[in-house]
Amino acid sequence: MSEPSSPPRSAPVEAQPPLPAYAPQPVFDALPERSRWRYAPRRASRLWRSRALRVGGLITLLALCGLVILALVREQTGTRGFLVGLGLATLPVPLLLAAFRWLDRVEPGPWRHLAFAFAWGAFAAALVALTANTFAARWIATATADPSSADTLGATVVAPVVEESAKAAAVFLLFFFRRRDFTGLVDGVVVAGFTATGFAFTENILYLGRAFDDDQSTGSAGFESMTAATFFVRIVMSPFAHPLFTVLTGIGFGLAALAARRRRFRRTALPLLGLVLAMGMHALWNGSTSMLGPFGFYAVYALIMVPVFALLTWLTIWSRQRELRTVSTALPAYAAAGWLASAEPTALASMRARTAARDFARRTQGAAAAHAVSEYQRFATSLAFLRHRAQRGTVDPDFVAREQELLHHMWRRKDVASPALTYAARATGAVRVPPPYRDYEGYNPYRA
Structure with missing residues (x-):
């Protein structure tokens, strides 16, 4: 008689860390030194000076980028056009930032990270995009000897790649250097949203300022003016366009944050996939008129942009509810x-x-x-x-x-x-009887 076959071996399961027991005066013997320092009066040290130097250098860099990009925008729009564009471009910013901050209410990220994301988009990313797009348009016009096609090709092919890469840099920096505060899909959406809102703010100043300058040259006014048309398209109809593109990149980084550390391919591929989708959506949006005719813009807006925006809004709210369920179970x-x-x-x-x-x-x-x-x-x-x-x-x-x-x-x-x-x-009537819990065998890493 043959021996009974042994049951198949299951894959080893990583043991969960034991749950610490509570004591009235717990001993936090594994507390990192940096956290102990937070509870003591701050003293000058090499670590503090080094951190202050890094933060100061970053603020200086972003401030210099801001001065340069605003000077370039004013040069192209004129002083009056710059001021008009600045005033009109500011209108949607508080609403967009408030919407993204509302999504982040479960585990709100530090304001300094969001301020960095907005400043990066408004100054650093906008400066990189304006410089690269201008250079690419001139190079294409020289190579093809056709300036009109150069503008179309630059807006459809070059601009989406340059702009989405520049905005994605802020998401990557926070994902890589502030990984502790970047824990899931909602964090990726919020960081990407703040970055793209900053970028759109500076870009809107440029386009609205140019339109106002053109109106001053031609004498147009009222609803027939370029300023009114640009305001309607960019501020009224599509204030969420840039955030929508970059949110796809943010979702990729957010899913990567949820992946296990051993899933290296997934943690690399998901952000890249999100970036490629953002570039594709951006290219479709920019090329809607030139590629699909005069009604292409409205077709892409109604059939693609609005449904995708609704889908991403639902996904983000669902993710936030999922975070609340995680809190209730953990x-x-x-x-x-x-x-x-x-x-x-x-x-x-x-x-x-x-x-x-x-x-x-x-x-x-x-x-x-x-x-x-x-x-x-x-x-x-x-x-x-x-x-x-x-x-x-x-x-x-x-x-x-x-x-x-x-x-x-x-x-x-x-x-x-x-x-x-x-x-x-x-x-609020939220109290309910908690379910039973497993016994952790009295393990207490805090016991002296």
């Missing part, structure tokens, strides 16, 4: 261990309860308490995402240190934030 384990009150995970998974908690803290203890609750919410959300990645088998190399750092931040704000969140959970 944080109850910390509540069972004692780090959070039982009602906190449910409150943190509800945007309404989060707002109620901040309002309650502001009414009872002032603005500083509301700010502490907001910070607590942000750290708790980051903790939920960290644990969720570990549950999926994607354990960060510095998981224990990062977990202790977030718990340390939360522990120092617990006395203010926990009562506010508990009140908000009950006031």
Whole structure:
């Protein structure tokens, strides 16, 4: 009789990090030194001077790019055209930035990162695009001896590649150097949106300023003016055009952030695919009139741009709801261990309860308490995402240190934030009985 065959071996599953137990006075023995330094008075050191030098150098670079690009735009539009273009181009910016910031409410990224993204798009990317596009148009006109076709070819082929690559650089820099704050699809969409909004702002100044200068030369006014037509097309009909293109790149980086570290091909291919799609959508938009006739612009706008915009909006909102579900499933384990009150995970998974908690803290203890609750919410959300990645088998190399750092931040704000969140959970009707949780065998890395 033959021996029974052994059952097939399953692929090894990466063990999840054990859940830390809570203590009234926890010992954060794995806390990174940089985090300990955050809680101590700042002293001059080589590290601080080096960081200040890097930040100062970056600000100086972006400021120089801003001065150069604005000077070039004013040279092409004239002073009056520049001021008119600046005023009209500013109108959609607050609305677009507010919309992207609203999408990022679950785990809001640092404002300094978003300010960098906007400044990069408005100054650095715009300067690279204007310089490269002008050079390419002149080279094509010289090579083909046909200036009209050079403009069409430059707008359809060269401009999408140059502009989307320049904007994608900001997304890549934050993805590569600020990986801790770049955790998913929503982060990619928001960073890309801020970058593209900045780029569109500078580009709109140029186009609106040129149109106004032309109107001054020809004496056109009212609805027949080039300024009114340009304003209608660029500000009223398609203020989301550049953000829509670059968001495709941001989605690629966001999906790469969700991929496991061992998936190197996926982490490289997804951003490149997103960039190629952004270039293709941009090329189709720019070439809609010249390639498809006088009604090509409206056809592309109605049949492609609007549906894609609606689809990406739905995808981003769905991703945000998914982030809230991640919070509701990952944080109850910390509540069972004692780090959070039982009602906190449910409150943190509800945007309404989060707002109620901040309002309650502001009414009872002032603005500083509301700010502490907001910070607590942000750290708790980051903790939920960290644990969720570990549950999926994607354990960060510095998981224990990062977990202790977030718990340390939360522990120092617990006395203010926990009562506010508990009140908000009950006031909004968000409290529910938590499910049972596994026993982590009493493991406590914080025990002295």
